[in-house]
Amino acid sequence: MNKSIDSISDAVAKIEDGSTVMIGGFGGSGAPIELIHALIDAGPKNLTVINNNAGNGHVGLAAMIEQEMVSKLICSFPRSADPRAFTDRYLAGKIELELVPQGTLAERIRAGGAGIPAFYTPTGFGTELAEGKPQKEFDGKPYIEERCLKADYALIKAEQGDGFGNLTYRMAARNFNPLMAMAAETTIVQVNQLVPVGQIDPERIVTPGIFVDCVVEIQNPQQEEDLNRADVRYPEVTT
Amino acid sequence: MNKSIDSISDAVAKIEDGSTVMIGGFGGSGAPIELIHALIDAGPKNLTVINNNAGNGHVGLAAMIEQEMVSKLICSFPRSADPRAFTDRYLAGKIELELVPQGTLAERIRAGGAGIPAFYTPTGFGTELAEGKPQKEFDGKPYIEERCLKADYALIKAEQGDGFGNLTYRMAARNFNPLMAMAAETTIVQVNQLVPVGQIDPERIVTPGIFVDCVVEIQNPQQEEDLNRADVRYPEVTT
Amino acid sequence: MKQRLDEIKLSNAQIAWRAAQDLRDGAYVNLGIGFPEMIATFQPEGREVIYHTENGILGFGPSPREGEEDWDLINAGKKAVTLNSGASFFHHADSFAMVRGGHLDLAVLGAYQVAQNGDLANWSTGKGGVPAVGGAMDLVHGAKKVVVVTDHVTKNGDPKLVSECTLPLTGVGCINRIYTSLAVVDIEAQGFVLREKLDAISVDELQALTGAQLHLDGDINLLDAPKL
Amino acid sequence: MKQRLDEIKLSNAQIAWRAAQDLRDGAYVNLGIGFPEMIATFQPEGREVIYHTENGILGFGPSPREGEEDWDLINAGKKAVTLNSGASFFHHADSFAMVRGGHLDLAVLGAYQVAQNGDLANWSTGKGGVPAVGGAMDLVHGAKKVVVVTDHVTKNGDPKLVSECTLPLTGVGCINRIYTSLAVVDIEAQGFVLREKLDAISVDELQALTGAQLHLDGDINLLDAPKL
Numbered sequence: 034m035n036k037s038i039d040s041i042s043d044a045v046a047k048i049e050d051g052s053t054v055m056i057g058g059f060g061g062s063g064a065p066i067e068l069i070h071a072l073i074d075a076g077p078k079n080l081t082v083i084n085n086n087a088g089n090g091h092v093g094l095a096a097m098i099e100q101e102m103v104s105k106l107i108c109s110f111p112r113s114a115d116p117r118a119f120t121d122r123y124l125a126g127k128i129e130l131e132l133v134p135q136g137t138l139a140e141r142i143r144a145g146g147a148g149i150p151a152f153y154t155p156t157g158f159g160t161e162l163a164e165g166k167p168q169k170e171f172d173g174k175p176y177i178e179e180r181c182l183k184a185d186y187a188l189i190k191a192e193q194g195d196g197f198g199n200l201t202y203r204m205a206a207r208n209f210n211p212l213m214a215m216a217a218e219t220t221i222v223q224v225n226q227l228v229p230v231g232q233i234d235p236e237r238i239v240t241p242g243i244f245v246d247c248v249v250e251i252q253n254p255q256q257e258e259d260l261n262r263a264d265v266r267y268p269e270v271t272t
Numbered sequence: 273m274n275k276s277i278d279s280i281s282d283a284v285a286k287i288e289d290g291s292t293v294m295i296g297g298f299g300g301s302g303a304p305i306e307l308i309h310a311l312i313d314a315g316p317k318n319l320t321v322i323n324n325n326a327g328n329g330h331v332g333l334a335a336m337i338e339q340e341m342v343s344k345l346i347c348s349f350p351r352s353a354d355p356r357a358f359t360d361r362y363l364a365g366k367i368e369l370e371l372v373p374q375g376t377l378a379e380r381i382r383a384g385g386a387g388i389p390a391f392y393t394p395t396g397f398g399t400e401l402a403e404g405k406p407q408k409e410f411d412g413k414p415y416i417e418e419r420c421l422k423a424d425y426a427l428i429k430a431e432q433g434d435g436f437g438n439l440t441y442r443m444a445a446r447n448f449n450p451l452m453a454m455a456a457e458t459t460i461v462q463v464n465q466l467v468p469v470g471q472i473d474p475e476r477i478v479t480p481g482i483f484v485d486c487v488v489e490i491q492n493p494q495q496e497e498d499l500n501r502a503d504v505r506y507p508e509v510t511t
Numbered sequence: 512m513k514q515r516l517d518e519i520k521l522s523n524a525q526i527a528w529r530a531a532q533d534l535r536d537g538a539y540v541n542l543g544i545g546f547p548e549m550i551a552t553f554q555p556e557g558r559e560v561i562y563h564t565e566n567g568i569l570g571f572g573p574s575p576r577e578g579e580e581d582w583d584l585i586n587a588g589k590k591a592v593t594l595n596s597g598a599s600f601f602h603h604a605d606s607f608a609m610v611r612g613g614h615l616d617l618a619v620l621g622a623y624q625v626a627q628n629g630d631l632a633n634w635s636t637g638k639g640g641v642p643a644v645g646g647a648m649d650l651v652h653g654a655k656k657v658v659v660v661t662d663h664v665t666k667n668g669d670p671k672l673v674s675e676c677t678l679p680l681t682g683v684g685c686i687n688r689i690y691t692s693l694a695v696v697d698i699e700a701q702g703f704v705l706r707e708k709l710d711a712i713s714v715d716e717l718q719a720l721t722g723a724q725l726h727l728d729g730d731i732n733l734l735d736a737p738k739l
Numbered sequence: 740m741k742q743r744l745d746e747i748k749l750s751n752a753q754i755a756w757r758a759a760q761d762l763r764d765g766a767y768v769n770l771g772i773g774f775p776e777m778i779a780t781f782q783p784e785g786r787e788v789i790y791h792t793e794n795g796i797l798g799f800g801p802s803p804r805e806g807e808e809d810w811d812l813i814n815a816g817k818k819a820v821t822l823n824s825g826a827s828f829f830h831h832a833d834s835f836a837m838v839r840g841g842h843l844d845l846a847v848l849g850a851y852q853v854a855q856n857g858d859l860a861n862w863s864t865g866k867g868g869v870p871a872v873g874g875a876m877d878l879v880h881g882a883k884k885v886v887v888v889t890d891h892v893t894k895n896g897d898p899k900l901v902s903e904c905t906l907p908l909t910g911v912g913c914i915n916r917i918y919t920s921l922a923v924v925d926i927e928a929q930g931f932v933l934r935e936k937l938d939a940i941s942v943d944e945l946q947a948l949t950g951a952q953l954h955l956d957g958d959i960n961l962l963d964a965p966k967l
Contacts, residue, residue: 387839396648
């Protein structure tokens, strides 16, 4: 079994127009920038993207949105230091937004991966975001029913990975990545370091390989925050 | 902050008659034998116990049942190599049994720890174990609603622990332990090794200390399987 | 008939061998406690299979030698196992997320009865005593394929492949294929479909030992297993 | 009145200082993005507090020096942080299990409006634009105590403590205490209960700046904070 491949463009080549794509990361931490840029090169359109945010500046998810690849975004916090890519298109009615509380977003994704079609949560009860959702009382307290989220693809970023698809993460870059790995039909991972099978301590593996389909090594990956400070734009504008 | 204490009898001293107690372990792996025996010494009665099994032989949970401390058991598999302690009392109508599919048991406990009052699962649909439970269809498939499980106390076993209550586990002894740690009002842990705060790699911590109230070091803990092979009985019968 | 059946029928080891021939390279597989566990022994050469056990290991290997058991390294049947390279540990909620979430390629279970609509009864004889379910009701949901290994008939000669289960159900419409001591039967929209049978038994004889109609759909292949 | 208010009222730093005096030793605390984060700066000597950030760290410490940021080690406000000894990492579902599951001792949030029944509005001005909620709706549920730090009135001088929120709600009946620039107010069964006020303002003046009745229940303590 060897889930690792060399070519990042091959890794994302099958993602078609109209797919639902989960993209890991919280802001720039854990965001698979190189996979996103490879997807921009491939250029599928009309995607539904699930991410905590809506991109920042002109790289990563923001660049995908600038390339008009995203028709719907499911996220909790579509604001950032430079949210223009999303804001402009949202206010122009060009991109649909499903706003989900952050913890509910995480739990819906986990539920999608765990075969739980729906669950109840107190989060959002009595607010605009609960409108139209079934409600139920348990032990005298009101809750709303939330459905699971699944995707055709997940693009995630990990620290170490092996050919079985076993993964570890780096600090707070863990965030949504292990959850999205569970909830997508096909999970594509960029790892900072590809190691031989058996080298990662079985106790330390956060995502077991069963949740992973494809691993590509990207040494010294770019960090969204650094790219934005350097005012990088993807794809580079050639004049 | 120092959650570690020296005395195992102090660790369990507050558990009162009528409490609900989660006990970690799958069979003998991960079973906190020394904590259970300390609880037998303390002797509270009329307990509701949540465990995957119903004990084996005459030590651990089986011994608790023999001491007539358990009035209700919530478990998935009350059979073992030597299940007499439970079987005799169950067939005599002295102990109540709530039988729960193993995956549903795990998910109900996680839900209890995660503030999710109820969730839907396909497990058990159309079976005796779904009787009386609300049903609902999602995307054309039928599911049953399951409620969360919480407890007053959890007795769990871990490999390493520190004074903050951060924990790691040993191989398949992990099983229900991290889930029960989340779902109890008070979580009491026996660790094979107590280490200084900061010594466990933050990436390797499985149970963050926020879920733990009390840590007691038990070096070289007993293993249920070994005790049963040696025909041990707790408390020892004095003639 | 009973005596003849006992002579021609496959042993449990042979049924397990036959089921093992269908293990796909690279598959994630959960083998139920007891009889199904035997399938791993017959895993065909050159195929890599990763075994899941619901108590929290992916990638475990065969039993250790006697005296070398580590009782923190056990499978769902509480038997000591070993670890293969690339294995991982996880808690029960994550383990059943793998099961329920559709991540396993195959789950293999034993059966008291399987109905023509795919219903399975394998956890309770309905006779009282102490009921115990374990992970059976979870395992029938989620795996991409759920199959059964079983004798074709009970010890009394009654069909185990039935029109409707009379014993308490484990799951509804969940079984895809049955490997028996006499045949391989798929469950499809029309019910039981006979795929393979022993040479020594006729379709009519097999039908007589089966509690619902055996549909024929194309070739019936030869069920054959080496002496084991 | 506005000018006088501006002279006597506590600064945000002073409100944060006052809230920090109530941090319990050994508490697990989540400080909302922005103003509430300032509370950590004023953590009283001798008390150990463990800070949770919903993006997946328990036990983070202050910002690193400029140039020493690691952008994989950030808080919910996406600011670089450091790690204290005994810290741990976890994914978002586990992180919000801590929040929703009642494991945090305290959550501190900012507010647009707080109603006398404990309703909070702090995520949307209701004016259109791009809505964003983040973890606010989760944080108001589960923590053993949920408190607000805020100016007592809006920039226009309108009450932020109101009889009923007119802005979109973050959560229903979820706030226990409000630390304002003029007072400390608890929310109990009868509504707002005045616990502390600045010496320079009378109860009547405070009532005039509050959108619902301020109940009195025993002593009103002096609200005082050092110059900061």
